[in-house]
Amino acid sequence: MANPLLSVTDINVRYGDAQALWDVSFEVREGEVFSIIGSNGAGKSTILRTLSGFLCPNSGKIEFFGSRVDGTSPMAMVNLGISLVPEGRGLFSNLTVLENLELGAFPKRSRPLKQQSLASALSLFPILARRQSQLAGKMSGGEQQMLAIGRALMSRPSLLMLDEPSLGLAPMVVKAVFETIMILKAQGMTILLVEQNIHQALRVADRACVIKTGRITMVGTGKELLADPEIHRAYMGTLR
Amino acid sequence: MTGRRLFPSMIVVAACCAVPFVFDPEKSYLVYFLFTASIYVTLAQSWNLVAGYTGQVSLGQHAFFGLGGYVVAIAWSRGLIGYLSPMGIVMAGVAASILAILIGIPLLSKLRGDYFALGTLGLGEILRLVTIQGGSFTGGPMGILLPASSFGTIRPHYFIALFLAVLAMAVSLYMAKSYVGLALVSIRDDEAAAEANGINVLKFKVLAFAVAAFFAGMSGAVLANYVFTVDPQGFYGLNWTLYPVLICVLGGAGTITGPIIGGLLLTAVFEIARYFLPEIHPIFSGLFIILAIIFLPHGLVGLRVRGVAKGKGGAG
């Protein structure tokens, strides 16, 4: 079996005296969609913050393509090829759509390919091409999500991480977002997805895990977890 | 401060009280030195309270210092109070606190610390300019001359200054150990969290600011009594903010002993510089602040000076 793209081993993260993550381990394989599901406050965002370099784990290791990356700065992470679409989209509201996209290619390794990346982002999201000079802050939620993903792609990442992409979006728009995720996967992108929308998250996932109060409680394929009765009971209420 | 540390402090205070009796105040330099140091320490403790403990960077202590000096001068020159009148000094402090409350409420209710810092800076300037325009009421640019003939010996000045310094320390200590102190520190560390925990953030910020102003005003009053003159440049000068800041940064803001050590050190350095290098000595204050912050970020006493960089944007 090929080496995993991302390997997280026994990381513990503390905020002062409060511990947010306990011995969290998982791996993400090249070309797959890996979903992390769990309720609010379970630690999903903490994982992404740690993986993107904003937090340094107190113990444990994170390996990307086999090399240690725990404790690296967020800027260095992007340069290595890990790109984050944060919760709330992370856009620069006072800058235009085009400027936001251009800044996505700020990391050195992605600068030479900027025009190419721009072309593919605009073809993936035609709506952005139409609204290039509009201020990012003036767009709808769905459009902003597209822009956020487009911008993250501009850095030509090897691993794309999405923090709650469905948050605050209408069901139709959520559908479109997850379709985009499937398209990206078909293009060969490795995706780490953190979501509250359990159903969608598991539907698109090759593999997934459940996090509860800072610990990983279940790991399996998307289909397995989707069918699991415990998950139904805990997270999906009377949906089925 | 536990009982363990209380005893040595009392010894130190007692020793300080004994100094003007052991050494001849007219001939000994030590008395003057400790007098000056006491005023600086009081000012530093006051700034410490509002900036070190509460995290609000006030750059306007000189406004309250000057106001205190002028209140005493104006009252004295009109015969309302006399030489070294305790009521005059207290009045000066109260006037300063009232001003602090009036300005503090609107300024501190905004979430941004910079507005507060700028506002206090502007306050000092306004008071200075208004004083210059004040005509015969404030003595204009020349200031007010007070009857120097009342001066007997430095002793009463010394004890008042010492008392003030000890009082400032005691109040700081009390506030630090009590619920008030806890509230202030939690405001410094995370305002939003403090608010969420039910702490009336504005009330405590204004309280710290008013107490700081109180001591700054009284310090100004004490100095006015000693130098027998007040003038806009001397009493509303930015130095009266610069020095306490420097002292706290050198000694360690957010502690009780920091300002004391810093105050003694600073007075010593200034006096030495003034003696040996009279022309250059004003440069040192600025240089020291810079060096102290870069190389001694925790001050000599070693407690962290918390930044206020939260939310969007940041300094680094």
Place this chain on the structure above:
Amino acid sequence: MFTSILLQVLINGILSGTMYGIAAIGLSLIFGTMRIVFIAQGTIIILAAYGSYWLFSLIGIDPYVSIIFIVPASFILGIGFYQGLFRKVARAGQFPTLLIAFGLMALLENLMFVMFTGNARAVQTSYASYALTVLGMKISFVRLMAFVMALAGTAGVTLFLKKTMLGKAVRAASENLGYAMMVGITPHTVNTITFAFGMGLAGLAGVATATTYGFDPFSGFVFSLKAMIALAIGGMGSVAGGLFGGILLGVVESYAAFFLTGGWADVVSYAVFLLVLMFRPEGLFSRDMSAKL
């Protein structure tokens, strides 16, 4: 007749206001990325003014020519200041950074006082008192030139911010540093840039000051305060706001000086400042799309 005098006062106000504006823009840039108000800005302007003065007095270089030396020198000085003084403490937060700025101001002021004495200086060129007459109003040549310089500086900075990748990075970081880091923008990089530009603008303002006003080592503090007032009026973190705030301040001052005696004009300025800070701190011109800070 009276209206033409009022108009004259207005023009003078606008002309002097742009000087405050350009100082304010420098402050605004630095504030955007480092979230501190760089109190030493005015003192740096005075430092540059001394530079221009000494270049003229000792070597005979015309102040407008001295711009070629002074602005790039200020730019480099800005990089040096950041790397030398602020870089290490930037991480520690706003509090220490603010204090270093404060210390720097005190240091420079007193250094200049010791080196150059406290006597007021001004560059007295042969054309210093030359005035143009436009539409029946007298406009001082040097003031007009200062106005032009300020506009040029503003245009330069605006072009940089709008058209270059680094400029866009600065705008992005000013809006949200965390998000900027996510696209690979390093805080130290944008901090250095804004500092350099801030100092460059200060250099420009310094030359303008040297030609139009008398100055001494301690004028810098007041200049900083005026720039802060301009920024508070115009809206922190906004380039256009800084310029407009400066002009508005200049006009208010000009009229206040005209109608009120002596030092009261300054009191009016500070009073306006305090009022704005207390009741509308986001400034009069703020149009930020992201949520109010």
